[in-house]
Amino acid sequence: METVAEVGEFGLIERLHQVLEEEGRPPGLVLGIGDDAALLRPSAGVEWAVTCDVLLEGRHFLPQFLRGAALGRRATEVNLSDLAAMGAQPRYAFAALGLRGDTAAAEVVDWYRGFAESLRPWGACLAGGNMTRLEGAQFISLTLIGEVALGRALRRDGAHQGDAIMVTGYPGQAAAGLALLRRDGAAAGPLVDAHLAPRARVAEARALAAGGLLSAAIDLSDGLPGDLAHLCRASGVGARLWAERLPQSPALRAAGAALGQDPLDWVLGPSDDYELLLTCPQEKAAAVLDCATTWVKVPLRQIGVLDGEAGRLELVAADGSVRLLDPRGWDHFAA
Amino acid sequence: METVAEVGEFGLIERLHQVLEEEGRPPGLVLGIGDDAALLRPSAGVEWAVTCDVLLEGRHFLPQFLRGAALGRRATEVNLSDLAAMGAQPRYAFAALGLRGDTAAAEVVDWYRGFAESLRPWGACLAGGNMTRLEGAQFISLTLIGEVALGRALRRDGAHQGDAIMVTGYPGQAAAGLALLRRDGAAAGPLVDAHLAPRARVAEARALAAGGLLSAAIDLSDGLPGDLAHLCRASGVGARLWAERLPQSPALRAAGAALGQDPLDWVLGPSDDYELLLTCPQEKAAAVLDCATTWVKVPLRQIGVLDGEAGRLELVAADGSVRLLDPRGWDHFAA
Numbered sequence: 180m181e182t183v184a185e186v187g188e189f190g191l192i193e194r195l196h197q198v199l200e201e202e203g204r205p206p207g208l209v210l211g212i213g214d215d216a217a218l219l220r221p222s223a224g225v226e227w228a229v230t231c232d233v234l235l236e237g238r239h240f241l242p243q244f245l246r247g248a249a250l251g252r253r254a255t256e257v258n259l260s261d262l263a264a265m266g267a268q269p270r271y272a273f274a275a276l277g278l279r280g281d282t283a284a285a286e287v288v289d290w291y292r293g294f295a296e297s298l299r300p301w302g303a304c305l306a307g308g309n310m311t312r313l314e315g316a317q318f319i320s321l322t323l324i325g326e327v328a329l330g331r332a333l334r335r336d337g338a339h340q341g342d343a344i345m346v347t348g349y350p351g352q353a354a355a356g357l358a359l360l361r362r363d364g365a366a367a368g369p370l371v372d373a374h375l376a377p378r379a380r381v382a383e384a385r386a387l388a389a390g391g392l393l394s395a396a397i398d399l400s401d402g403l404p405g406d407l408a409h410l411c412r413a414s415g416v417g418a419r420l421w422a423e424r425l426p427q428s429p430a431l432r433a434a435g436a437a438l439g440q441d442p443l444d445w446v447l448g449p450s451d452d453y454e455l456l457l458t459c460p461q462e463k464a465a466a467v468l469d470c471a472t473t474w475v476k477v478p479l480r481q482i483g484v485l486d487g488e489a490g491r492l493e494l495v496a497a498d499g500s501v502r503l504l505d506p507r508g509w510d511h512f513a514a
Numbered sequence: 515m516e517t518v519a520e521v522g523e524f525g526l527i528e529r530l531h532q533v534l535e536e537e538g539r540p541p542g543l544v545l546g547i548g549d550d551a552a553l554l555r556p557s558a559g560v561e562w563a564v565t566c567d568v569l570l571e572g573r574h575f576l577p578q579f580l581r582g583a584a585l586g587r588r589a590t591e592v593n594l595s596d597l598a599a600m601g602a603q604p605r606y607a608f609a610a611l612g613l614r615g616d617t618a619a620a621e622v623v624d625w626y627r628g629f630a631e632s633l634r635p636w637g638a639c640l641a642g643g644n645m646t647r648l649e650g651a652q653f654i655s656l657t658l659i660g661e662v663a664l665g666r667a668l669r670r671d672g673a674h675q676g677d678a679i680m681v682t683g684y685p686g687q688a689a690a691g692l693a694l695l696r697r698d699g700a701a702a703g704p705l706v707d708a709h710l711a712p713r714a715r716v717a718e719a720r721a722l723a724a725g726g727l728l729s730a731a732i733d734l735s736d737g738l739p740g741d742l743a744h745l746c747r748a749s750g751v752g753a754r755l756w757a758e759r760l761p762q763s764p765a766l767r768a769a770g771a772a773l774g775q776d777p778l779d780w781v782l783g784p785s786d787d788y789e790l791l792l793t794c795p796q797e798k799a800a801a802v803l804d805c806a807t808t809w810v811k812v813p814l815r816q817i818g819v820l821d822g823e824a825g826r827l828e829l830v831a832a833d834g835s836v837r838l839l840d841p842r843g844w845d846h847f848a849a
């Protein structure tokens with residue numbers, strides 16, 4: 180096995196370059212890796228959305244569970260999810276890697292294969308990057324650039340009082356998957372997949388946004404209350420969620436029964452599901468839900484309304500009782 | 515002293531947001547930090563250059579020598595230097611940070627002040643980012659986006675046999691400064707500044723490129739032979755350097771005398787000076803040198819010619835003897 184140290188920085192870059200060459204180059208990419216910077220040619224009439232997110236070994240992934248192409252895909256999908264939440268079409272990615280010298284060069288090449296696999300469906304590509312040698316935990320820092328029609332981006336700050344709150348898929352599944360993995364490292368199934376191999380809702384976001392009915396969007400990486408609170412603060416609104424309407428998949432219920440846990444704790448806890456939280460005027464909710472069911476084929480459900488004091492989150496139980504939700508979400512630095 | 519852990523991720527983001535708000539927002543930035551992605555609006559008729567570079571604690575900076583705003587400036591300048599080497603005008607920066615919980619929140623705020631200080635002269639700004647908590651060495655991963663007129667970027671692959679090789683300033687000064695610091699942690703002066711506080715040659719690169727006389731460019735981050743080899747390989751040419759013409763500042767000579775070291779070892783060794791290595795057709799060399807002296811006010815000197823077998827680097831001594839230069843440069847991963 181050749182290590183990163185044996186192959187050397189430029190030897191490794193050469194192998195990664197080969198992975199990218201096999202992928203081909205989209206027309207807007209004038210110059211890819213191999214110069215001081217990549218050269219991109221934006222088209223007129225568009226805005227570009229740019230996002231960056233880091234995956235740190237031991238914190239965001241455990242090498243025994245996630246490595247190689249699967250790790251590369253996950254690193255890409257969590258960034259794609261941010262572009263999805265802007266309604267943007269992914270175009271270019273840039274990777275800054277922190278690598279230990281004894282890491283197998285083939286492992287890093289596999290990360291790149293994973294980047295390419297997740298970018299390929301969108302006609303996007305890895306256009307450049309940087310790597311540095313370190314001793315401790317390795318990291319993958321990706322920067323993604325996406326394109327969106329002028330003025331059509333889905334922002335966090337576009338929501339209004341009275342808007343419907345909707346969510347795709349089944350938030351909480353990733354947290355449940357992590358709980359299953361912690362109990363049994365060999366666990367598998369849809370919940371484990373939700374944690375290890377999330378898929379960004381890029382196509383769904385663009386299809387739902389195309390009608391111009393949505394008022395705001397955010398992706399779920401900090402947990403439903405945390406991300407809803409971000410959206411509420413940005414838009415200056417409060418939110419009321421209906422506990423009965425929060426979606427729970429059969430797999431989530433089964434995991435709750437197996438682990439003796441109320442599935443609602445996962446749905447409302449810190450869970451990085453990379454589902455989309457969307458808002459639209461209440462009178463357009465039926466059209467959006469119909470579009471999701473009929474055309475986009477994505478589970479979408481109204482789970483509440485924007486109402487009340489700015490930044491305040493309420494959960495309404497089946498019996499009509501109301502409790503306050505902790506809006507702090509998943510704070511990565513809180514002691 | 516409030517630590518990062520005490521302030522929390524979102525508390526820290528709020529403080530960093532204030533630093534950026536004080537800077538203002540350039541017209542092309544539709545939406546800065548606070549959403550899933552930043553929104554940029556490119557102008558027609560331009561290309562965008564994108565680069566990313568990581569600074570790792572203990573490897574690229576030692577906290578006892580470099581911290582706060584000075585560290586933020588350095589992180590920005592090394593990235594600006596890559597944009598300079600493309601002839602691009604800096605526009606937007608994105609920061610991914612890896613932070614220990616016990617780091618002072620004010621220290622990170624000072625990094626941001628440093629980012630802003632280095633971006634401000636170019637009308638550029640920090641437009642977004644990400645942070646993650648870690649236990650080991652901290653890192654700053656910056657992605658910079660610059661703008662260049664369509665087809666006018668300075669690439670590595672544009673040089674031809676017979677072209678003049680030129681360099682700005684005094685390569686090797688950063689390596690000498692590091693040697694001085696290693697001997698005496700309180701050392702100061704132009705060489706120490708070259709190591710701790712390099713300034714990217716952004717204005718110089720754009721002014722020299724404006725005449726359309728240059729054929730290729732690269733910035734010196736891996737050392738003169740290493741980066742010259744990159745340019746040669748990309749352009750499919752060889753190079754011959756004239757030892758007598760390699761610039762040595764009085765400070766560099768003095769440090770050589772003080773440390774008992776041939777200054778040429780620094781000039782031709784691994785030294786991250788962020789000077790520019792430029793090439794142009796030999797018949798245009800006089801015009802380029804004149805432009806540098808008269809208008810740009812930057813030290814620029816022809817140090818050799820592109821000649822010989824592709825990728826081969828030769829050093830011609832004063833007596834006409836020739837020796838081969840090791841083209842490997844500064845390989846960050848070689849064991």
